[in-house]
Amino acid sequence: MDIEKVNSMDFGEFVDVFGNVVERCPLIAAAVWSQRPFSDLQDLKQHFYAFIDALPQSGQEGILRCHPDLAGRELQLGTLTAESQREQSGAGLTSLGADERLRLAELNAQYRARFGFPFVLAARLSDRAAVPRELARRLHCPRAQELRTALGEVKKIARLRLADLLGIDPARL
Ligand code: GUN
Structure with missing residues (x-):
């Protein structure tokens, strides 16, 4: 386009x-x-x-609160947006074992309790091993820094989604 x-x-x-x-x-x-x-x-x-x-x-x-948890309840229920479903599935989050899912659920809950918004990460640039690692790392960041990081991830997600919609290589955007 x-x-x-x-x-x-x-x-x-x-x-x-x-x-x-x-x-x-x-x-x-x-x-x-x-x-x-x-x-x-x-x-x-x-x-x-x-x-x-x-x-x-x-x-x-x-904006952050409009995001579903990665590998969370909405994925189980099948109520994700098509874009989020594709991104989470691409990162391997739809095929986690029960223990990996539980570990992510615990980390997501801790993150939400600490910051008051869900953990957002450009899942397409990550994978099932890196997601819990990054979540555990960001859990300990100062709040102001974490807000900046999370909004940076929202922008990465937006850039990739825009490139898809426009039918161009994300490197051109
Ligand atoms: N990264 C890419 N898509 C999503 C999403 O829907 N939720 C969260 N938390 N991170 C994402």
């Missing part, structure tokens, strides 16, 4: 296509649409990033 096609989309089409670039936050796509026309595909991505950066801390934490 090229930038002319993106710029020609009406509001409904744009939100349909880009509404889950940030997990369960179609409001972000709705706001980004108002900023068109975009000069190129990178500019489109930058508008998603800029919206996230401009939010007050409560809004940034709200």
Whole structure:
């Protein structure tokens, strides 16, 4: 998809296509649409990033809280978004053994209790061994640092999802 096609989309089409670039936050796509026309595909991505950066801390934490736990209850129930399902499955999180699942559930719960939002990681850039390792490491980070790290992961996820939707190599975005 090229930038002319993106710029020609009406509001409904744009939100349909880009509404889950940030997990369960179609409001972000709705706001980004108002900023068109975009000069190129990178500019489109930058508008998603800029919206996230401009939010007050409560809004940034709200974005994190819209994410399901990795290998969590929603995966078991089959209620993940298509994008999250694909990412978690690509990282091998859909085929964990019972002990690995339990370990992740415990770490996810500790993380949520400490920070008040779920652990977010660009699962597509990780794998089933690295996820619990990274979770255990980030669990001990200072809160302000962890908020920055988690929002950085949201942006990585957004970049990969955008590249998929646009049909381009993520390296070009
Ligand atoms: N990384 C990629 N997708 C997701 C998701 O849906 N939830 C969390 N927590 N991390 C992710």
